Amino acid sequence: MKTGTRPPHAELDEVWARDEEIRLIGSLPPSVPADRLWRVRLTLRAPGRPVSVRGRVLRPFQSMRRAFWRGPGPFIATVSGTRFEATVPVELLTLPIPILAACWDVHLVSEDEGESLELRLGRHCGVPPKAQSITFPWQRVEGWQRFKARPCYRADNDLSVESRRTR
């Protein structure tokens, strides 16, 4: 785990993107209690500046929709010792109209006995930089809403999940 001013995080050992799921396996830092209920929460990131005309036209409507969008999750994590495992079904990463793409930061959260704990999920031990060296495949979901989703490491080695509408 990184030291310094960085907030505490849970270290990811494996991330699997297959079988219509994103499976997260890692370990809690020793400083947090493992014997409580932990969930994976996806926190919607602010969208980037739109570059296309279509994006600029849709932006106010998307912003309005985002304000009322609850988003997927949270998802229960199973904890054994300091090891945790959680699964995010890809089908739940669907996007409401008119949102075309979304990106979520991934946290482990626990709210027991009035005390709230929040840990960012990332991979800070071992090989840097993760964003370039470790990439994951898109998983596509067909149906009335077609989209694709995948996990990805950010430049700071924290994990995000992104979803994009497809045609």
Next chain:
Amino acid sequence: MKITYVLLHAYGMGGTIRTVINQANAMAAAGHEVGLASVVRRRADSHFAVDSRVEMIDVVDLRGKAPVLPGHGEPGVQVPVGEAAKDVFTRGVEDGFVEFLQGLDGGVLVTTRPGLNLLAARHAPERLVRVAQDHMHLGRYKPGVRAAILEDYPRLDAVVSLTRKDRAEYDQALGGRVRTAHIPNPLHSLSAPQTDHSSKVVVTAGRLTGQKGFDLLIPAFAQVVHRHPDWRLYVYGSGKAERRLRKLIHEHHLYNHVFLMGPTKHLDRELSKSSIYALSSRFEGFPMILLEALNCGLPVASFDCPTGPGEIIVTGENGLLVPHQDGDGLAAALCRLIEDAPLRRRLGDAGRETATRYGPDVIRSRWEALFAELIEAKTPGAQAPPKSAGVHT
């Protein structure tokens, strides 16, 4: 003695560039007057450290100019189609290099790829000792390039191969019409950080191109992961095949086990953090990276390419060779090394011993002896040296 080395792009990245700069540095450190000519220059700085005593010469400065794309620019007329860098040899580059050659006033000229060797054979003045270095091997060249080699290389004073096998091929193909020699590339140093064989990491490095065979290694590593899920493969390097390799990693769901690390300027350090080196090349001239891995004490599992690894690795003594392009065999060899820690250490120790034969001083003295012999042969009244035999075997 005065020695001028010529690289197509001395400011680029790659094994040939690295080893030629190592040679130039070693010669300069030994007190020789050394020049390093870059036929084209696209970057401000060299990727590799060049000794301050080496005089850098730019033949055609292309900094700030748009790269010449295949099919664009006036193509050169001298370098045959099929030379891998044919696109770089535009009319302007060829003319600039010929003018440079004709302005050289003496000493030894060492050219380092077929296009440069052919131009030196045709245009370098006879007063120079003209040495062609082949960093690949004769059997790899396309028919047009091979035909030009057979016609023009006999005008040179010597053709130097990296491997014994390639030298023998040259002797046979050129019919003894030119002096040949075999001198491998040197390591930049024999003092390198050493592995302790404890990390669960297999490492490999090279340009991400079809030649390096990483597309064979990745499925082979899937077999390794099946038996040893706690081991990882780190791939250092960059190149055109990156996207294809990422796709392969995704298809095999190896993104938790195979990492494309990108290029590194601290390869020795990264090698020493690993426990095994894997070489999966479809072909090699003389794989320096294999020597560098041995120099760091890493045991090696390698394909037995047509040339290269077989001259460095003896199976069971300093590494494990498997049949060429046999992915299952490579996976089995990696598993054997993973499962047998004492074997890793024994092969690693023997590999370090092997590396000492390729130290910069050892290889430099072989070059010095060859140059001295060729200069002597150019001296009026001197006896011509034997064409295809000699001390450099």
